[in-house]
Amino acid sequence: MPDNAALREGLARALAYFPHLAGRFHSYEYGYPKVVLNDAGIRLKEAIAPSTLEEHLPFGPTASFLTLHPHPAEGVEVLLQVQLTRFSCGGLTLGLTSHHRIGDSSSICHFLFTWAKLVQGRDVGTLPFFGWSSVCAPRNPARVEFDHLGAEFRPKSGATRPRGNLEANxxxxxxQSFHFSKEFIAKLKGRVNGGDPSRRVSTFVSVLTHIWKKTTLARTLPDDELTQVRLVVNGRQRIKPPVPPEYYGNLVLWAYPKLTAGEVLRASYSHVAQVIREAIEKVDDGYFRSFMAFGEQLMGKGGAEIAVTLPEVGGFLNPDIMISSWLSLQFHELDFGGGVPPPFSRQGSPVEGLMILVPSCGEDGGVDVYLALEKSHAATMSQVMHTVD
Structure with missing residues (x-):
């Protein structure tokens, strides 16, 4: 495992290729944020633990695990924070938090692999692509064809769910965290494809179908209550012509499959999966271009009067869920010179109903699920998550 000096040097060199991470947000007319590439730097924290790394494994959403991760409140203006924790055995954990507005998961994954290559003395390979103006140019003439004020944005004056006391919430x-083995995922895929192995189904849709069913069950929602999934859709594969995977920035929007709780619970896996697929298919090139045109229309005072619809810290999404998939990313193959990480985990979620899917480091083809639910529902979730009705 490389020492901290080598990691620091590699980090500094990697930031030269990803200057946005070392910049700062500034406001211009009407309060719009912009990133100033002023090389103001990131926040790097180095810590020493008297225990061995093995004593902390497997990682779980615990208080001790959170100490291995930089706390966002410690560097509010900083867009990237990194914590290196060295253990008595020589083992190392790398904790990271970044501002999603300047880089989505694909972009941060590219940055981490560039850093790892530089630490090992290897060529950086593919450089990030910063062609925002060419990728995000609206159609001419610009056309807004969808209701973005309601999907991605809301009026600032609009009613929001009362959050109450943050600590109490x-x-x-x-x-909670759950592991889905390769065999269990195969069983889910069998339910989704109706037992027809010639019907190709994705791991993501199969796992999401199952999670939506089990979350609805654990929450004991009334049959007639509408529940929806807010799921991330990567524009790199949806925009035409396709955007290079090395595009740096935030190029994701959301799809919103909806069903009543009764439909989620009693419909077949195949039907629920089809509802999810149809919602994803709607977020196509036309939808992204419409969103870009909507952004052009907001230039000026009007844009300052809206806010994004993302949940706030301490918020509750019930009866809905929000899910992000990192299954196509290769975090579990990240190697700084000491081998791939035994576990790859994420910090606990501060939003009820928020869920993340990551590839399992311990099993090829396995999936780890990280989620937050109300305590009154979590016990039921533990009992039903690995059951297939």
């Missing part, structure tokens, strides 16, 4: 949540 967080105390009502329980962070």
């Amino acid at each position: 967080l105390s009502k949540m329980c962070n």
Whole structure:
């Protein structure tokens, strides 16, 4: 495993290729944020633990795990924070937090692999692509064809769910992690494809179908209550012509499959999966171009009067869920010179109903699920998550 000096040097060199991470947000007319590439730097924290790394494995959403991760409140203006924790055995954990507005998961994954290559003395390979103006140019003439003021944005004056006391809300949540083996995922795919192995189904849709069913069950929602999934759609594969995978920035929007709780619970896996696929297919090139045109229309005072629809810290999404998939990313193959990481995990979620899917480091083809639910529902979730009705 490389020492901290080598990691620091590689980090500094990697930032030269990803200057946005070392920049700062500034506001210009009407309060719009912009990133100033001023090389103001990131926040790097180095810590020493008297225990061995093995004593902390496997990682779970616990208080001790959170100490291995930089706390966002410690560097509010900084867009990237990194914590290196060295253990008595020589083992190392790398904790990272970044501002999603300047880089989505694909971009941060590219940055981490560039850093790892530089630490090993290897060529950086593919450089990030910063062609924002060419990728995000609206159609001419620009056309807004969808209701973005309601999907991605809301009026600032609009009603929002009362959040209440932040600490009290967080105390009502329980962070959980679940492992889906390769065999279990094959069983889910069998339910989705109706037992027809010639019908190709994705791991993501199969796992999401199952999670949506089990979350609805654990929450004991009334049959007639509408529940929806807010899921991330990567524009790199949806925009035409396709955007290079090395595009740096935030190029994701959301799809919103909807069903009543009764439909989620009693419909077949195949039907629920089809509803999810149809919602994803709607977020196509036309939808992204419409969103870009909507952004052009907001230039000026009007844009300052809206806010994004993302949940706030301490918020509850029930009866809905929000899910992000990192299954196509290769975090579990990240190697700084000491081998691939035994575990790859994420910090506990501060939003009820928020879920993340990551490839399992311990099993090829396995998936790890991280989620937060109300404590009153978490116990049921533990009992039903690995059951297939």
